[in-house]
Amino acid sequence: MIQIDQQDTICAIATAPGGALGIIRVSGPQAIQNTARIFRPADEKAHFERSPAYQLTFGKICDGDEIIDEVLVSLFRAPHSYTGEDSTEISCHGSDYILQKILQMLVEQGCRLARPGEYTQRAFLNGKMDLSQAEAVADLIASTSEATHRLAMNQMRGGFSKELGKLRHQLLHLTSLMELELDFSDHEELEFANRSELQGLASQIETLITRLTDSFRTGNALKNGIPVAIVGETNAGKSTLLNALVGEERAIVSDIHGTTRDVIEDTINLDGAVFRFIDTAGIRDTTDAIEVLGIERSFRAIERADIVLWVVDQTEAEKQVTALSNRIIPLCEGKQLILVLNKSDLNAPRAGLLGIRGGIPSVPLSAKRGEGIGQLQSLLVEAARLPTLSSGDIIVTNARHYEALTHALSAIRRVQEGLSAGLSGDFISQDLHECIFHLSDIVGEVATDEVLGNIFKHFCIGK
Numbered sequence: 001m002i003q004i005d006q007q008d009t010i011c012a013i014a015t016a017p018g019g020a021l022g023i024i025r026v027s028g029p030q031a032i033q034n035t036a037r038i039f040r041p042a043d044e045k046a047h048f049e050r051s052p053a054y055q056l057t058f059g060k061i062c063d064g065d066e067i068i069d070e071v072l073v074s075l076f077r078a079p080h081s082y083t084g085e086d087s088t089e090i091s092c093h094g095s096d097y098i099l100q101k102i103l104q105m106l107v108e109q110g111c112r113l114a115r116p117g118e119y120t121q122r123a124f125l126n127g128k129m130d131l132s133q134a135e136a137v138a139d140l141i142a143s144t145s146e147a148t149h150r151l152a153m154n155q156m157r158g159g160f161s162k163e164l165g166k167l168r169h170q171l172l173h174l175t176s177l178m179e180l181e182l183d184f185s186d187h188e189e190l191e192f193a194n195r196s197e198l199q200g201l202a203s204q205i206e207t208l209i210t211r212l213t214d215s216f217r218t219g220n221a222l223k224n225g226i227p228v229a230i231v232g233e234t235n236a237g238k239s240t241l242l243n244a245l246v247g248e249e250r251a252i253v254s255d256i257h258g259t260t261r262d263v264i265e266d267t268i269n270l271d272g273a274v275f276r277f278i279d280t281a282g283i284r285d286t287t288d289a290i291e292v293l294g295i296e297r298s299f300r301a302i303e304r305a306d307i308v309l310w311v312v313d314q315t316e317a318e319k320q321v322t323a324l325s326n327r328i329i330p331l332c333e334g335k336q337l338i339l340v341l342n343k344s345d346l347n348a349p350r351a352g353l354l355g356i357r358g359g360i361p362s363v364p365l366s367a368k369r370g371e372g373i374g375q376l377q378s379l380l381v382e383a384a385r386l387p388t389l390s391s392g393d394i395i396v397t398n399a400r401h402y403e404a405l406t407h408a409l410s411a412i413r414r415v416q417e418g419l420s421a422g423l424s425g426d427f428i429s430q431d432l433h434e435c436i437f438h439l440s441d442i443v444g445e446v447a448t449d450e451v452l453g454n455i456f457k458h459f460c461i462g463k
Helices: 031-036 096-108 118-125 131-142 146-156 159-183 195-214 216-224 238-246 289-304 314-332 373-384 399-421 425-443 449-456
Strands: 010-013 021-027 039-041 055-063 066-076 087-093 226-232 264-270 273-279 307-313 336-342 362-364
Touching: 010 096, 010 118, 021 031, 021 096, 021 118, 031 087, 055 096, 066 096, 087 096, 118 131, 118 449, 131 146, 131 159, 131 425, 131 449, 146 159, 146 216, 159 195, 159 399, 159 425, 195 216, 195 399, 216 273, 216 399, 226 238, 226 289, 226 314, 238 264, 238 273, 238 307, 238 336, 238 373, 264 373, 273 373, 289 314, 307 314, 307 373, 314 336, 336 373, 362 373, 399 425
Parallel strands: 226 273, 226 307, 307 336, 336 362
Antiparallel strands: 010 021, 021 087, 039 055, 055 066, 066 087, 264 273
């Protein structure tokens, strides 16, 4: 297990600035004593240091005879706290002066200012949660939709860890059978596990890991937003559409062709999922070097997108579709393409145009007037094809977890190949151990200082 110096007592502000109330967290061997030195309970007969756990005590924070604030202090005793250590939380008024003054007083009593993520790191090191649960804390704080909140809560409560635990249990059983045979290799007639049964077990494990790795596309889309590229010719109304979708003036709108030179991004929440819109430079033949760079980025945006909104001006729709079909449609293979027939307020949509590309959903609208935006949003939700999530669904959202799972998947497939080819048990056992290693890496059982440092440095201070 990775060790850090946990003899320090740490303190930090745990709330965002600007609120009516603020909370300061203190954790470590001297947390209760250091808090008691600056805190005077309202009940003068009360002894804060001997207070029972999970109790709120009202009183004052005092610097000598000067009252800094009236506060509520909660007390938690090890190991029954978030960090597994003695801890206190001071709830005071949200004044920046008050918060900084209390921090200063705690430091004078021997506390150290906490580093980013140090509370959660101590919780992990003290066995209060595994590494995947610790990472879910950061995801929960950053959640921006019902779906991301539900996924983070499930992972923080150990749903993903339990799934990995089942896999590791099966792998350890498989490994023990293989290594038992190696211990009795002098007796070739002994076979502790039927090879076909082992192949079946390996196949079950491969199926489970494959399901987890396949879920990453959905998880990544839910966590980071479904990328939607808005493309088309210049002056087709792409920027006006972006502004209509997000409900504010995010992009400059002009009748001058080539106004948008770079990609502009913004997000909205539709039916519990985040859509990340990318407004791109208009596609046309031009000799302007800067505009050419913008158009190149437009094509790269199509490649990165899951959904592509191809905006055409209905007043010259046939011309624009014919001009760009060979440039846009080949890049949309495997993606969801929606044809947006803009400026319906200027020209009614032609019946034949809606089916100009068989199988491509189309929607007429006026981005300028906001007409038809609701229908487009419905098409976007349908195109996203996100599953309905329940509280027990296991969806991989973390790139580190995905990478470890892909390595584990490669290892278990080598096990299957080895069993089919009749390889000796020592080769198969080596691949089994590698598979177990990568699954253990996810929950932090084999984590290095470098990995831990990289994970927790992205946490906010106070968590």
